[in-house]
Amino acid sequence: MKKIIFSILMIFALGVTSASAQKGIRVGYIDMEYILENVPEYQEASRQLENRVQEWKAESESRMRKVQNMRTQLENEKALLTPELIEEKQAEIAYMEKQALEYQQGRFGPKGDYINQKKQLVRPIQDQVFAAVQEIAKIRNLDFIFDRTADIGMIYADQQYDVSELVLRTIKRTANREQLQGKDEVAKMEKDESLTLEQEKEKTEREQVIEERKSEREALIEKRNKERDSIRAAKQKEFEERRAKILEERERKRDSILQSRQKKNDTIN
Structure with missing residues (x-):
């Protein structure tokens, strides 16, 4: 054996x-x-x-x-x-x-x-x-x-x-072919299959770079949105506090006026 x-x-x-x-x-x-x-x-x-x-x-x-x-x-x-x-x-x-x-x-x-x-x-x-x-x-x-x-x-x-990558590539191709729908997808698959291992590696690396940049942009946008939401929340909180303070001050003045009037009425009576 x-x-x-x-x-x-x-x-x-x-x-x-x-x-x-x-x-x-x-x-x-x-x-x-x-x-x-x-x-x-x-x-x-x-x-x-x-x-x-x-x-x-x-x-x-x-x-x-x-x-x-x-x-x-x-x-x-x-x-x-x-x-x-x-x-x-x-x-x-x-x-x-x-x-x-x-x-x-x-x-x-x-x-x-x-x-x-x-x-x-x-x-x-x-x-x-x-x-x-x-x-x-x-x-x-x-x-x-x-x-x-x-x-x-x-x-x-x-x-x-080492032909491990070639074997893996063949397995992936077979799996992908079973999921293809339409002439455009078949044409794209055939184009990808015509690439050499080195070309496919370069293509994969380019796609990875694009995906990484996309992820970076999305992360940056998300960060900016969080900062914007944080600023909005802080301004809203400041506005609410200022509004509450104004209302409280008005209420205090109104109570003071009412108390003053009540004292006058008591004095007259």
Whole structure:
């Protein structure tokens, strides 16, 4: 399987562009297993992990033996036990077996301790390998570097062979075509599809600049509107306060006049 995948990747790499084919593509490979076997830190950590694995295996086997012994004991004593006691012991055995299996899964399952600690063990070495691979690729002008011990294999590729944008562009085109309505929209789509990747990138950048400027203008307009509304609100508040003060003053004067008249009337009477 690894050879088939490697061959497919090689054929793809060699056929990316005719220009690249003319200059020749330079390929290298590593053997990750060999590298790991010769890194002392990894070997020491592997030994420590293996010791823990042996302890986990011993514990798992001990639990399963205990379950089996309980089953054997129950079979031997069945004739002497009441149905209620048999059912109770069977329930206890089932619980113990479930616990043993959960322990086994927690240690050696797909998301268990062994897999997780193995990944943690390999990750620092992988980071060092990837950093070294990138440096070597630049020094030796390599276009692709594969790991012959991995299923997929490729751990380095020159960016010029990355066709992710082309794939994404094709997916978007297909989705957009399904939503087109009318000749004008179809014509616009066909015009956009005639653009090269670089031209489309420039077009996208121009559209982004236009959109950013539009957003800036809208933000400026909104800011001005808020300032205008704030000024209007302040003036309205000032007007209301001044009006209230005038009305209060008028009311005070009116009350004063009424009080004065009332005093005169009282004096006359």
